[in-house]
Amino acid sequence: MKDFIKYTMATVVGLVLVSIIMGVITIVSMAGMMASEGMSSPIEKKSVLRITLQGSMTERAGEENPLTQLGGSATQQIALDEALQALEKAAKNDKIEGIYIEGGALAAYPAEAQELRQALLDFKKSGKWIVAYGDTYSREAYYVCSVADRVYLNPIGMLDWSGISSNPMFFTGLMKKVGVKMQVFKVGTYKSAVEPYIAEHMSDANREQVTSYQQSIWQNMLKEVAKSRKTTAQALNLLADSLTFLADPQTSVKGGLIDKTCYPSDVKKELKKRTKTDDDESLCFVSVADMAKSEELNDKVDDEVAVYYACGEIMDKAPGFSASQQSIITASQMTKDLQSLREDDDVKAVVLRVNSPGGSAYASEQIWHEVQLLRQEKPVIVSMGALAASGGYYISCGAGKNFAEPTTLTGSI
Template sequence: MNFFKQVLATITGVLITGVILFFGFIFIIAVLVSSSTQDSKAPAPANSVLYLSMDYNITEKSESNPFSDLNLPLGVSDSEIGLNDILSRIEAAKTDDNIKGIYMNPTTVGTGFASLKAIRDALEDFKSSKKFIVAYSDGYSQKAYYLASVADKIYLNPQGSLDFRGLSSSTMFMKGALDKLGVDMQVIKVGTYKSAVEPFILSSMSEANRQQVTSYLTSIYDAFLDDLAAARKISKDSLHQYADSYAVRNADAALKYKFIDAKMYKDELIAEMKKRLNITDKDDISIVSITKYAGKTTEETGSDEIAVLYAYGSIVDGEGSVGEIGGDKISRELRKLRQDDKVKAVVLRINSGGGSALASDVIWREVALTKKVKPVIVSMGDYAASGGYYIAAAADSIFAEKTTLTGSIGVFGLIPNLKGLLNNKIGVTFEDVKTGKFASLMSTPDKPLTEEEKAIIQVEVNNTYQTFMDRVAKGRNISIAQVDSIGQGRVWTGDQALQIGLVDKIGNLNAAINAAATKGKLTSFYTKEYPAKEDPFASILSTSKEKVKMWMFEEELGEYQKYILELQKLMKNTGIQARIPNDIEIY
């Protein structure tokens, strides 16, 4: 009896100690977060240079991250910044007398071409201030060089590299691995080009998918080369030739073909920067990172507000989490904005490859209702495809970048049959007791769908596709037959989408805001971003959990973590899906 008392007392003591340590940890973190958030952003000192390294995670919109300014283990303090803050801080630096120029030091850039174009356009606008932009790197990836090409001067380490060989996109196919595991992915879809399911049922691209990827990749490449040709005064034909022959790989070739202005070591760059700032060799250069730059506080001028509502990430049912478009959350935000008399127009900023068809329709309904009360203009980011296009279709007007991936009007259902894995490899079996013929439909993991069950699901998928097409036809004022001809799950670039009537204009977020002001007949207005940021203290636990999980994945899997995460996302999906492949990456 004494033994059990001692064991129980020990367990109780451990639990109490754990609770005390847990809350103590939270208190310490809260204090650190409080001090960090108070001083993390500051104005630039006089005679400063704004620094863009681009080695941080670029999201569509900056969210509360209480660990971003703390030096904590396990990767929970990884630097992160939203595209919205990058653009606004470059704009602020343009008129900041303390900022004399911009120093870019990009090697790789982890974002899509539409976001890159937005940053590049902001830098181009910055140059109108007559302040300098200098780019330097030990090695430029193609995306990094595209961004650097806007600079007044581009420099490269004499032993460095410049990767210029054309764009490519690759897809990982998992059918062979699933076959070995005994997993059969049962697909019900509509759309010849609906390729999101291909990695699970094929070992290579279908001809239809290869056709669409070639089409949109060529369109993006053309826009990419157009900007480089204009910036570096090199003909587009020459750029094609250099890429096809892989002529530009190192600093010597980059200088020979006028991709850079000079080869430099870092000490030479520092010496030049000091000359530009008119300081002595002994003086230090005042560098302000864009992640720390305070920029300027948006002032509310006038009484009319244009709300910029951000919807980015996968579209999911319910509330969703940070980086997801929760059907309930975004529709609630739209209702609030519709009922707010101060808000005279709404700009819906979409960066999404889609997701739940049901959640997409929930959001579409609120967009349609809001348009009846006040203007709704859509601004598309890197993606606004499938479910992302669904929620855009009801808007008054749609703006996209040339390289935005959009369209993909099609739907699918993906139901795994785990019979081979569970029964044959693990030895687990299931047995049903049911009160109706279809009572166990999709609820037993080791039962393949019958032809009758497939037909039932196909009817629902077809109905969802028909509804999708109807939403687009009414929103774009075209026939359902026209929608079907450009639908079928096919992905288009923004430039292509403009030609076939899926978008109205090529332009960035500012262009969409100006269009909203014109539509609302506003002469004096201010903008405000939604959803509002979470309180830093409220996000401590959720942020740390997600960051630690991502760190663990990265430690074990490196760059291959993304494939596991995409598979995990897909397996969590419920209901009929309207999405493009989540792993479209262009290099």
């Protein structure tokens, strides 16, 4: 009996010690990652800013859950705010010769891709060049890359230039089979968010609004790509109908989507020529993160314009522990933050960046009220991102002025 207790206690102590050691290692690892994120490599002469359009686009840098990074399950992401800051600094930095964009499978809302694309157009005003190459291009990646001076595709690569579609999934039939019935309080003909749980197909009103905004987004993309590639919207529509992702890459060349097909080694030679780099020297690339962390454009001043990000679903309060990478807006935290901005004498105006599909009506009301109070003390401007729908639109209405991208989805949809 004594040996049993002794071995049991030894096991418990061992488990406790292992837990403590693993906890310390985790904290040190996270601290190391946070410290490395704040450091940037020095920018050398004849450098090229490299932008990789792969993975998903997020509103802000650092939205990824650190636990997924420790577990090795992190997906590649592009932070819009970081990319915009990097492009602004690269245009003014004499050490940056141009930009090299690597096309890929980019997943982004139309408004996010449009904002990045416009920043690239602004960069070109500095007189610097942009070269794009990809083994594959998703529609969003090609839309962004179409601003480049030269657009290249691998000889056996794929370019997906196709129209926009919507394929909602309905769960009503499944719920009937398992004996579940959804109780929904719905107001408004076009309020379609709950349709998957109460209907078996799209309502006429929802089909009307989805068709309307999809056509608007597509026409906007056609117009902008046609201008950059010196072609017509009609020609681009015909190419979209021809299933370019299944066609020979030469179809994209003949259609004017790309300039030519080539291999990575060919692109490397062109970049060396543009940067006047010797054949025996390596190209010097700068990442978006390092460029964004480089020297500030302006000195700090006493009078500040605060930019507050309101991204994600709107909730009353934060949920318990979650490994989800999704951002959320909690009324309890946001109202405190807005109150602090209202009471900060150094903050002379506030830009509220909204990217939200909505959520809790109660939480939205609390935030809207706090925005109204803030507006009574100082100017409040709303900048809408990819979404400002339902509650996201509600909290925006408290500001003095609202601005949106042409492809932002907004309103009580």
